[in-house]
Amino acid sequence: MPKNSRLPTNEQFRTDFPEFSDKTQYPDASVNFYLGQADALLNQDVLGDQFVYLAELFTAHYTELRGRSLAAAAIGGVNSNGSAGVVSSKSVDKVSVSYDVSSVIDPDAGFWNNTAYGREFYWWWSMFGAGGRQLL
Numbered sequence: 191m192p193k194n195s196r197l198p199t200n201e202q203f204r205t206d207f208p209e210f211s212d213k214t215q216y217p218d219a220s221v222n223f224y225l226g227q228a229d230a231l232l233n234q235d236v237l238g239d240q241f242v243y244l245a246e247l248f249t250a251h252y253t254e255l256r257g258r259s260l261a262a263a264a265i266g267g268v269n270s271n272g273s274a275g276v277v278s279s280k281s282v283d284k285v286s287v288s289y290d291v292s293s294v295i296d297p298d299a300g301f302w303n304n305t306a307y308g309r310e311f312y313w314w315w316s317m318f319g320a321g322g323r324q325l326l
Contacts, residue, residue, distance in 0.1 A: 194234040197225060198242050198249075207250050216257050224252040237318060244314055251308035 200221050203210070210216045228248040234241035298316075302308035 192226075192229045194229050194232065194241065194245070196234050196241055197229045198246055200225065202242075203246050203249055206246055210250065210253055210257075215261065216253050217260075220253050220256045220260075221249060224249040224256075227252070240314060240318075244311060247307050247311035247314070251302065251305045251311055254305045254307060 198206070200218055203221055203225065210221065225245065228245040232241065232245055232248065237244055296303060296309065296312060299309060299312040302312035
């Protein structure tokens with residue numbers, strides 16, 4: 191039984207994030223595991239009306255990373271690629287690619303920078319407890 195009564199279900203997550211509808215690439219077990227992790231680590235009383243969205247962003251971040259690993263494992267590899275940003279250089283022989291991440295990476299977000307979902311989660315999550323702001 192979830193500790194957060196508003197924790198989204200697997201079905202709700204897949205409805206809100208249809209890019210994860212492929213259950214072969216993103217198995218129910220992975221989605222359910224990360225929804226459980228979101229339930230354990232996030233608090234709906236603190237996050238209020240943003241709880242469901244943040245729980246889904248959290249789940250999407252980890253589910254995407256797991257999907258990458260499962261795809262790599264299917265062809266006998268391991269995926270540890272955390273690239274993001276715009277391709278700034280590439281080469282063909284011995285395959286190499288470099289990314290300009292300055293526009294998409296938050297230097298304080300660390301691991302959360304590995305997916306667009308993680309970057310958005312980190313931004314929203316960091317807004318809680320940030321205190322008031324005055325715009326001039």
